[in-house]
Amino acid sequence: MATLDALKLALRRQLKAPASPEHHPLSEEQYSAGFDILAQETSYEDFVIPTLSQLLAPLFDSRIRVSVLEIGPGPKTVLGHLPDHMRKKIIKYTAFEPNSLFATRLEKWLCPEPPADPPFSCLHNPPAIHRTPFTADMADTFTNDSGDSPRFDLVLFCHSMYGLHPKPAVLRRALSLLHDDDHHHHHPSSPPPLAVVIHRAGLFSHLYTGGGDGLVAQHTATFLAGVVRVADADEPLDRFAAFVAGCAAPDSDTLMKWRAVCRALGRREGVAQVKLVFAAPTVMAAFAPHAATALAALAAAEVPLLLPSLRESGSGDADGGQGRAVKNVEARARRPAAIARPTAVAHVQACVRWALRCGVGLTVVGGGHGGQCLWSGVVGVDMAAFDRVHVLPAGYCGGEGQDSGPLVVAGAGCTTGHIIRSAMAAGLTVPLGARPSVGAGLWLQGGIGHLARLHGLACDAVVGAVVVSVASGEVVVVGCVPSEYWPAGAVRVSGSESDLLWAIRGAGTNFGIVISVTFKAYAAPTYSVRNWVVPLSDRHEARRNLADFDRLVAGQLPRRCSADAYLYWEDGNLRLGVTMFEVSTAGTGCETHGCTPPPELESVAAILGPQTSSQKLDSVGVFDAEMYISGIHGGHGSGKTSSFKRCLFLQHIGDASIADILAAAMESRPTPLCYIHLLQGGGAVSDVPAGATPFGCRDWDFACVVTGVWPREQDGAEAARAAVAWVYKVAGELLPLSRGAYGADLGPDPRDAALAARAFGPNLQRLARLKRLWDPQNVLRYACPLPRAPMEPRLIVLVTGESGAGKDYSAAVWVSWLTRRGYEARAVSISEATKRAYAAATGADVDRLLRDRAYKEQHRSALTAFFQDQVRQRPRLPEEHFLEVVDGAAGVEVLFITGMRDEAPVATFSRLVPQSRLLEVYVKARDNTRRARGAQGCSSEPDPARSNRHRPGLVFDNDAAGDEAARAFAEHRLLPFLDEDLQRLAAMVRPVPGFPRQGIQFRHVLGIAQQPGGLALCAALLERHFTGRWAAVDAVACCEAGGFVFASALAARVGVPLALIRDAGKLPPPTVSVAKSPSHISSSASGHGDSEARIELERDAVPRGATVLVLDDVLATGRTLCAVLRLLGEAGVPPEKVSVMVVAEFPVHGGRELLRQHGFGDVSVQSLLVFGGA
């Protein structure tokens, strides 16, 4: 199947010299007739409409009104397919449509006769349709009444740039017509106006020639599987061919030739009504106003840059310069806006900060073997300069007196070969992959090699990393990194550090730019390598041999051995190639085996026949032992071929369902060089639990690499396209039978979507949530796609209480009360997973456990013991259960969770759901009420509502019969948390990235006071949301400065005096004072803590034993609050007489947990607003 571009060339070749397209221009009618065929037969639903809607959503969401300029919309605009709520925002529509037939049809469509509805129903003025071409220098003809060029939020070229020249200048003109993006510069989270170009995939090669150097795209999406169809009949073919050729056929002879060309190049589809299909790979690129100037800012930061023109001329080609050759054929074909070549960590930071400022994405180049390391219109960061390997003897990074064993610290620009060679020189190795030139993408995304069954995957050996955070640009150290390899200014991140290390071990390309990783190292082995080749006469024989190989050979091997298989075609025969790797290390005794097959393999000859070769190799020599390098097809190592791979994880490859797909795939191979490679798993790979690293696919026998290969000179031609299509087809057939897909090399291409959805086993939701924390602006948007994290519920209510108090009943009443008021609410029991596991382990009846109270009570203590035992084995289990429940409630606004067993659950879990407000409601009832409701023997557990361990946010007294009290509770206690005014208040808190220093997203909470009506609104909300009785409050205690502002406004409202807490020395004696450790923001600003600081309160400001409300602006780490509570204690106010309100809480810093650790767990803390992130 030829592409439309190839068809165009072939059609034009039929024009007899000296006839040229310009001599036979299409009439408007001819153009329109050809266009109609394309419009009818092109499915915009596959790519253009969904991708455009997604791409424009942030722009439209951030604006009340949107003005649009469309260039060459044709008879209808694609914007008419946007969702209704987006179309309603379009208040100004201007178009340039030089084809007057189209312009007339467009006008009619936009302004239809009643009663039909117009597509843009909210236009302030009739659409302005200019019947002239849009040109780069059209200022004179395109001005508004005041003589200025009007400005737009969106300029769209939907397949209209073909006839516009020179394209870079046209695009620059379009950018100049966008509104200024000053606003965006000050608020990078606010989306800039956009010029969007939809074009055939070669767009960037046109944009980067003739002065388009370095245009930086805000977003690029490709749809390489796009096709157009045309009926195989003379008349439609004539219209179609003329449209594609861009000129009318000069004579009937040409017409006949054109028909023949179309029929020769198009793929035939259908039987009764045959259609000819042509490939129409499409790209959509969006540019912000600063697209043309953005690179200058990066260059100004002194980041070494290679521009496309230099790359083109060869002078800076990655091969020739200091950079790295990008091996991947797809990545090589792309046109990055520039390649940054950082030589220092600060350069990488500059790239990230630049990307954050401009709102653009970045790609990273490691070993250049992946398909996503370069992306058109995007700056690629080539890590080649970070190529140091340090091999460390045992003794580093031991925690708690333990020795970490030997380590290898490898820069992100290292290749596998470099690391292995360096380690081998010290008698060590690291489990990496099979090819020496592959880079960091391998160990950041998995890494399957010959040591996998013995030592695990490459990502399993990663114990630490240095990362430039794409959330902030700061250098972050996670896990074990010996101090001498910490770059200057590197910081450890508190709290969520272990999450980042976890994410890097298998999904690392999505979470930051990795500078180096620390590997656990192992003793260097030697390998005995043996090969077999078995001819297969037909599909049945293939099935039988695969089954025998799987069961009788691979399935019998000890973990020091692995057997890889190949299905390939050679000399007219399908063949099964097998390579067995036996690993021997000093001390295991295995080294004495030499080349003698392991005893388990005596029967192998009976199955595979005589081995064709065997050799003994070291860790470097084994690189050349790959059969696809040295064996099949005469060896590809020196051959000039290109390849494309996708990898799935399979069990039972000998089952007919799988073996038949594999054999059929080989029969339908589009080139003779395509093959299927099966790498053995099991052993140490499957020892690791699926959730222990993001690489969640662990239970497979073979990684099946479907490999399309074609001669390199056919890059970009039909053979390459067919090989890629074959890989996707086979992968698609295997996917439903597989245990998952390998994430390495998957990208945002829609063809990868189904594979990516199976890439991380059960870890997708956790990864999605971490992505939002660690890459909130999606800087690494071209890596293996993760789903968008579902919006966490606005309110999560943890319903606790003693058995029989009516927790589930109350939750059900609250859900139905809220649902009737239009909220999406749900109640879920968190203990269900435990009950199921318990039932499976003990044979108890799971249905009765879930539904029969008496039965549940019988099992209560055994169930508790079972759960505690599980937690001993998996300490993170409560968190996992909690997140499973939250993830399962996507789209729910208010989630009630019952069945919690955790002490102080808000303090424990709030860090995990920073976007939600977490609230504990303790349900209580008198003992006899509970007994009457079926609780057996009322426990003597202390009522946490009265205990000093922690105090629940709210207590619901559920003694009365009926649901009246529960409904009243929902109305008066729960509903206020959904108060729209809270959202108004939240909107007044301006985010300030990079203040007081890089890496911190400051929220200007105090800025509420600077907003019109802000202080009054905040004080009113504080008054309304206080759960105590104002009449009982003796004083409102507050610290300078934020606390003073809000407390003054509140105190004036509720008529309660203030108790002012100030830094030592500012208040007249007598005072009480305590030492104060610095707050989160002030310690960030100064860079060091001032541990000597003290705070004071006048001794008589509050009477001893008074009831006090502490009011502060922010709760982050909780250190200030701890000091205040200690101070009040000094002043004779015990914690039980204190309640706390804060305007904004940042749960990620674990403030509540600190309070609890300092013995203040029983103090009630209420926050008006809750913010995620730092």
Ligand SMILES: Cc1cc2nc3c(=O)[nH]c(=O)nc-3n(C[C@H](O)[C@H](O)[C@H](O)COP(=O)(O)OP(=O)(O)OC[C@H]3O[C@@H](n4cnc5c(N)ncnc54)[C@H](O)[C@@H]3O)c2cc1C
């Ligand atoms: C010939 C060949 C042999 C292979 N053999 C094996 C094998 O034996 N075992 C195996 O498991 N896989 C193997 N692979 C797959 C390989 O793991 C992936 O192609 C991998 O993505 C390549 O990594 P790279 O660094 O070479 O490529 P790149 O394309 O440079 O990088 C791959 C991805 O990682 C990202 N990335 C790179 N560096 C960083 C960084 N410092 N920080 C953040 N992101 C980064 C890139 O942006 C890109 O998305 C092989 C591939 C090829 C082509």
